[in-house]
Amino acid sequence: MNRPVVSELKFAAAPHLVFGRLPRLAAIDIGTNSIRCIVVEVEPDDSIRVVGDEKAQVRLGEGLYASGKISREAWARAEEALQRMVMIAQGLGVEVVEAVATSAVRQAKNGDRFLREMQKLTGLEIQLISGDEEARLAALSARYNFDLDGSRYAVIDIGGGSVEVVTGIGSHLSEINSLALGAVYLTETFQGSDPLSDQQFKQLRKYVRRELKRKAPGGGLPVSAVIGSGGTLTNIGSMVMAMRGEKFDSVHRYEVLRSEVVHLLAMLRRKDLKGREATPGLDPARADIIVAGITVTNELLRHFGCNLLRINHKGIREGLILASLEKHGLIATRFPQVDWRASVEQFARSCHFDEEHSRHVWMLAQGIFNELAGEFGLGETEARLLEAAALLHDVGYFINYDQHHKHSYHLIRHANLFGFTPREQELVANIARYHRKAPPKKKHENFARLLPPDQELVRKLGGILRLADGLDRCRTGRVRKIRCQLNQGRLEIQLLGDGDLSVELYGGQSKGDLFEAAFERELSVLA
Secondary structure: OOOOOEEOOOOOOOOOOEOOEOOEEEEEEEOOOOEEEEEEEEOOOOOEEEEEEEEEOOOOOOOHHHHOOOOHHHHHHHHHHHHHHHHHHHHOOOOEEEEEEOHHHHHOOOHHHHHHHHHHHHOOOOEEOOHHHHHHHHHHHHHHHOOOOOOEEEEEEEOOOOEEEEEEEOOEEEEEEEEOOOHHHHHHHHOOOOOOOHHHHHHHHHHHHHHHHHHOOOOOOOOOEEEEEOHHHHHHHHHHHHHHOOOOOOOOOOEEEHHHHHHHHHHHOOOOHHHHHOOOOOOHHHOOOHHHHHHHHHHHHHHOOOOEEEEOOOOHHHHHHHHHHHHOOOOOOOOOOOOHHHHHHHHHHHOOOOHHHHHHHHHHHHHHHHHHHHHHOOOHHHHHHHHHHHHHOOHHHHOOOOOHHHHHHHHHHOOOOOOOOHHHHHHHHHHHHOOOOOOOOOOOHHHHOOOHHHHHHHHHHHHHHHHHHHOOOOOOOOEEEEEEEEEOOEEEEEEEEOOOOHHHHHHHHHOOHHHHHHHOOEEEEEO
């Protein structure tokens, strides 16, 4: 099997510190539809920070399936894009570049000449990788970004020319395959009119189902989740987000139901190109191939008997980065053992949080939460959000004490927290935001963008956190334990500890406003 190789681009043969700066690496993925370049910096804690991300929609596979060759126009677009990306990499001080070409170049009769000419022009040593290697890189990225331990899952990467499919259980990859079901290939093969006629769509769907039955791994066995990467998948995430009326900064780790994919497909296949281009959340440059891409997505979910699609915004190009980092010994393991709590703690420490106070606030909040959980339908998910918010509520001190609750919101919102969907991360940020000062208001932009059920959840969990923070007003952990009892419209909290608890009593009484409003229960705090 072919492996990616390192291209030096006149840089050092291996990463090293340059004037105290951390090592920088780049990955370039030459796909059938687009060319992507990502530049990363490796932090001392082995985390990866993106410092550059460039994309060019070159359509290398345009007309390929009819002529068998990369066209002159597509060749020129690729040439211009690669030259630009090399200049960006040089400007960012990149030392090592991983460059790979995939389906279109593999299939083109002039693919070898394309690689030679691009190498001569740019200095890039581009490795032509197999479909199986594409699949492994997509799976590597998925394992890095999602907690898949103990579950049976499938990873899919939908490109322009092919679809890579992997099944796995935990860290073990069970089956790997590459299928010629890319969005550009299927569009050029089956779309005779715009929009697709019912007959053309039936032929497309029948072909996809037949190919999946013949070649897709999994044997039809159900999986708990499908992790999807590639432009089709990120656009599905963006369109579903728009349909739901949600406004998150990224679709990375966003979760989509199969019923929503079915709805999107039914809606888009009836529209012509102009109508598809106007669809909220859809990149207009992808409007001509999106129907084929969503058809494959839907049939893969059907094949795996799965109702949950989780979006990986990174995919193959990140897999290249991870493989390179491992090869040079810059990360300890291909599959870091990280869970959501470790990720939260790692981020909190990077912001120099007051660990004793934050953990004490969580202990107090947990006691209140447990008393309320049964009556108000609060479960494990809500407990996880509250714990994360309690540990992170004061990270805004890292910027400044003044308005630190607002700083906490922004820091949490833009953190790379493992194991949280965009919605969950937004909720954690909002819960932490309201641990002090003004309660949630519709005029607050961060609160107004939440859907009504999530606004109510922020009020409730924010009310608990705000109250718990007040019970450690001196930040000395004087309240060793609390006894909570929900009784006839009232929550009674008995503070137990050593010494004078008058300040903690005052803190609880003065910061119970949001709690009382959210739960519609009177609060009684006694020492």
